[in-house]
Amino acid sequence: MSILVTPATKILVQGITGSFGARHAQLSLDYGTKVVAGVTPGKGGQLFSHVVPIFDTVDQAVKETGATVSVIFVPPPFAADAILEGVDAGLDLVVAITEGIPVNDMVKVKQAMQGSKTRLIGPNCPGLVTPGTGQDSHGGCRIGIAPGYIHKKGNVGVVSRSGTLTYEAVWQLTTRGYGQSTCVGIGGDPVNGTSHLDVLKMFNDDPETEAIIMIGEIGGTAEEEAAAWAKEYCRKPIAAFIAGATAPPGRRMGHAGAIVSGGKGTAAAKIEAMRDAGIAVSPTPAEMAETLLQHWKG
């Protein structure tokens, strides 16, 4: 097994006709992912790439195709509405790729999602990949914008706030012959749907995942919380990397969540929490896989 999605999971794409959404929907199709529907209001009845039916609403798309997961590419002003449309349609999982959603909108979304069965990943995230068994991991479930071919089917779970750092970790694993169960990008915004801790718990319960790479960055305390939990409950070896040791306080480093303020959320504090929890901390982003392999295989 994997976590959250399998190669059989049926995906719908909200914002499938925009240039960004269309490009990545096509790449997912090419990767062998079951993209079964698109949603663009006003374009219902058309086909995407000659095969994928487009609907006006998520509700219609779910009823017609049985999709259980949605990926959102709609622009920031409309993204909160799109997320809640997916929640209202009873989806298992909504993955919001959109970057630049106002924080107040996300506060409202989180409030509105309380008690719903839907899990949200993101926003401002690269999405997730459960690699397939074909060549270059073809036939997997690719949701979002990650390059599919860098993956390999295997037993390492990867969770990260950052896209390109995730790709680095995945590529380091793959080139050393180690595959991944699922790779999850939780996103760089201060208010998001799924935390490092949520994903760690899932990896811990997943029989296919044997070891974990956790990538964090400055800002907030989510990495510390995940480390504290792992110290008590995680049965699997974890390697971590924290970006932003050289970032000056008070400056937002690209991601809206990556900011050190009032002495909180520093890289040093996070690294100390990780070490205290028995997590192997990679000194540089070049050694994430190596650090895990030493910790795991000895």
Next chain:
Amino acid sequence: MNIHEYQARELFAKYAVATQPGGVAFTAEDAEAVAAKLGGRIVVKAQIHAGGRGKGTFKNGFKGGVHLCDTPAEAKDIAARMLGQVLVTHQTGPDGKEVAKVFVGEAVDITRELYFAILLDRATSAPIVIASTEGGVDIESVAEHTPEKILRLGVNPALGLMPYQTRQIATMLGLSGKLMNQAGKLFTNLYKLFIESDCSMVEINPLVVTGKGELLALDAKFGFDDNALYRQPEILAMRDKTEEDPREVAASEFSLNYIGLDGNIACLVNGAGLAMATMDIIQYAGGSPANFLDVGGGASKEQVFAAFQIILGDKNVKGILVNIFGGIMDCNIIATGIVEAAREIGLKIPLVVRLEGNNVEAGKKTLAESGLALITGENILDAAQKIVAEVKKAA
């Protein structure tokens, strides 16, 4: 985005948040006129986006960015000594900031100084109010040494700040009778301002009780959610680009995410996390990063070109590290962009390029055959070590 103190007061006026009367002045004569209209004792405050103004020093030797005056003529004189001068505070760095305007306000007879702030609590994904009886000082040290003097109160975003909560805060701050009513109004209006203006933070420090028994927001610091500026035209109009790093302003015009730092090794990276990690690894390898620069997921030729120009505009830069993981982007397109930019600009400092990902072999070939004196890094660590060594060699 930050705003000036006088702009914060304009927002207060719009939301009926009580503050001291006053106005902004761009010339010494304006300052005199505002002071004459106010009457009585006057305070003149230099307007720059940095704290520590009161204890700052102007480059012309004049001390203090905040002064009390007894007459309009004195206010004019003080304003004349501030305007057009460069004020250096512990937050501006040694270069300081030029003062283009001053705030002229009624001097306030302060009997108590309190602290009140609203910000977003990431842990609960909801706004939180922080209040303290210890105002006018650094709240971080209050939190560290006397945490019992700080109240943290979560707000349910669906309900907003409830009247009973404003009374709880007022009670904790020792505001009773008429002051409790004033506090309720001030806190409620400030919460409305926080939400409606898409603030990430509003900090009133100090919130003061005057000799006349009034509760006033005396100084304010605002933070705004950059993601929401598209729907906040009034806030966006308050942006003062002269207060921002010109390199950052130029970068934003090309959708580049740039932050200038003090080091001498520039970096150009795709992705915010990888960009931060690249700064870290430069330091790990014994160097010092000159900037944070995320060219985003796309990294077009135009963006790479603009990024090089911005990087090279920093006179401290003695070497460049390009670190690209081309997951979906074709590495060869990126390599071509780098070569063209380096050639056109006539690069004279060491450049180390590390490319990985899609079509990387063709990209490396383009770099190798360019005839440019650029160096290839095998992985991020190798690339960082190479650029650090090159910069040390050249020094």
